[in-house]
Amino acid sequence: MISRPPNTLPDQPTTPERLKKQKAASLVLYIGLVLLALWVVRDFIVVVAWAGVLAIALWPLLRMVEGHRWFSGRTTLIAALLTLAIALLVVLPVGIGIAQALREAHDLNDWFKGVQETGIAMPDFIERLPFGVQQISAWWQANLGQPLRDSAAMKGLHSTTVMTLGRHFGARAVHAVMVFGFMLITLFVVFQAGPRLSGSLIKAARRGFGDDGAALVQRMAAAVRGTVSGLVVVGLGEGALLGVGYFVTGLPHVALLAFITAIAAMLPFCAPIVFGLAALWLLTQGSVVAAIGLAVFGSIVVFVAEHFVRPVLIGNSTRLPFLLVLFGILGGAQTFGLLGIFIGPALMTVLMVMWTDLVR
Template sequence: MVNRHQPRDVAQILLSVLFLAIMIIACLWIVQPFILGFAWAGTVVIATWPLFIRLERLLFGRRSLAVLVMTLLLVLVFVIPIALLVNSLVDGSGPLITSISSGDMSLPDLAWLNDIPLVGDKLYAGWHNLLEMGGSAIMAKVRPYIGATTTWFVGTAAHLGRFVVHCVLMLLFSALLYWRGEQVALGVRHFATRLASARGDAAMLLAAQAVRAVALGVVVTALVQSVLGGIGLAIAGVPYATLFTVLMLLTCLMQLGPLLVLVPAIIWLYWSGDTTWGTVLLVWSCVVGTMDNVIRPILIRMGADLPLILILSGVIGGLIAFGMIGLFIGPVLLAVSWRLFSAWVHEVPMPQTDPDVLLASLNDTEEVNK
C-alpha cells in the first residue's frame, strides 16, 4: 500500500499563525497594565522566599499568618517611604510654584558668599555688580525657563501616581504569589520544560538565582544605606531629608554610594555653624558609606555574582524605560538575560588552541585545497 503525503495547506497554516498572534497580542493588551506590577512582585517574592519559608515555620506552619506578616513588611518598606516622599514634594514645591506664578521671584542676595575664605568678598561683590548691571533683565530672560522647568518637574512628579498604582499591584500580587508560590513556580518550570526540555528548566533556575542576586546584593544594600543615611539627615536637622533620602537611594542603586549626598550635607552643617551635628553626621556617614563593603558580598553570595557594569546599565536604562519602577526591574531583566546567555555560551568548552597555530593550520588547509 502506497502512502501518499497530503499537500500542506499553506492558507490554513498562515491563518492559524495569524490567529495565534492575534490572541497573544490581545491577551498582552489586556494584561498590559498589570505586567510591571506583576514583574515587580515576582522579583520581590523570589528574593524573599527563603525568609518567607522561615517565617512560616516560626508561625507554626500557618501560611496565612506568614503572608500577612510579609505583606505588612512590604508596606513598611515601600508604601510608607513613598507616602513620605509625595508629602515632602507637595510641601516643598508649593511655595516655589506660588512664587513663580505670581511673578515675585527675584535673584537671591547670596550673602553667604562672604563666608568663603580668600575669595568670598570678591565673589559677593561681583555678583552684586552683575545684579546692578542688569539683574532684572537677567531674571526676565530666565523666568520663562524656570517656569518650563518647574512645569516639567511637576509633570514628572505626577508619574508618582502611576508608581503608587504599580506599588499597590505589587503588594496584591506578592500576597497571591506567597500564598501559591510552589504551584506558580512549578507551572513556570513546566512551561519552560515544554519549550526547551531540561535546558528550559535549568534556565528558569538560573533566572531565579539572578533575580535573587540583584534583589539582595543591590536593592537591599541600597535600601539599607539610603534609609540609614536618611535617618542621619533627619536627626541632624538637614532640611528636605526625605528628598535627599530618595536621591541617596538612586545613587546607591547606581553603585555611586550615599556619600555624594551625605558629604554636601556635612559641609552645609559646618558652614551654618552647627559643628556638633556636623560631626555626628560625619561619623554616621563613615559607617553608612562603608556598610556596602560588608553587606553586599554576603547577600550576593546568596544569589549569583554579576558584573558591576550590568547593574549600572540596568538601573539607568530601567529608569529611562520604565520610570521609577525600572530601578528595580531594569537590573533584574539584564541580570536574567546575562545568566541565560552565559549558561548558553559555557555549554561548549573554551578554545584551547593557540591562535597562531590555528591560523597556520587554516593557511595550510587553503594551500592544499588550491
C-alpha cells in the same frame, strides 16, 4: 444509510504534510494571540515585572513562614502580611519626609518672604576661599544679594513653563501611585498562589525547554534574588555609615537622614544625592570643613560599596564574575531603568550559562 448533503466536499485525509501546515498555522495563531494579549496589557507589564522581582526576592521568606506551625495553611494571611510589609517599606520613609517637611513649612515660608524683601546674604566662607572671591561675590550681589521680589528668577516661578512642569510632575506622581497600588495587588495574588505558582512555572519551563531550560530559569531567579539581597544589604550598610558621618558633622535629624540614605542607597549611585545635599546645607551654614569631610567620606563609602562590595555579594549568590555583575547592573539600569538593575544580572546569567555550555 445516511447520505452526504449535496455540494459538500468529503473530508480530506490528514497527511504528514497537511499536519505540518496545521501545526505551523497553530503556532502562528498562538504567537499572534500572545502578542495581542501583551499589547492589551502593555501598561501593566512593568507592574507585573516589579511584582515578579519582589516575589522572587521574598520567596525563601515566604516558604520559611509557610513552614511555621502558626502560619501553616494560612496562605492568605501570609500574603497579606508580606504585601503590607512591602507597602510600609515604601510608604514609611515618604510619609516621614512629608511630615517633616510640613513641620518645617512655616520656617521655610518665613525665609522665602524674607529673601523676597532683602535677598540672600552671601555666606562668610566665600570670603575665605583661596581664589575667585571677587567674581563669586560680584555674581552673588548681582543675582542673589538684591531683593528677589522683582528678579527674573521670581517672575519665572509664575511662568507658563513652570506651571506646565508642575502639572506634569503631579500627573507622574499620580501615575506612580497607581502603578505602586496595582503592583501591591499583583504581589498579593502571587504570594497567595504560593508554591502552586512556582511549581507550575518550573513544570512549564521543563516541558517547553527541557531540564536545561528549567535549570536556567532557576538560575535567573537566583540572580534576581541575589541582586535584591545585594541592594538591600549594601543600602543598609551605606545608610549606617553615612549616619555616623551625619552625627559627627552635627547635622539635624540624623536618624531620618540615615534612613533616607539607606533607602536611596538601595538604588545604585542614588546615595550621593542625599549626602551631597547634606554637605551643601553644611556649606551654607558656614561649616566648610564639615561639608568637605562629609562629601569626601560619603564618596569613599559609595565608591567602595558600589564598585566592590555590591558586585561581590551579588556575584557570590549568582556565581557570576565581578565584571559581568557590574556590567549587568549598570547596563541594565541604562537600558531598562530601575527595573533593569534586576534584569541585567539575570541576562548576564543566561550569557554565562551559554558560554559554559559552548566551551564544555
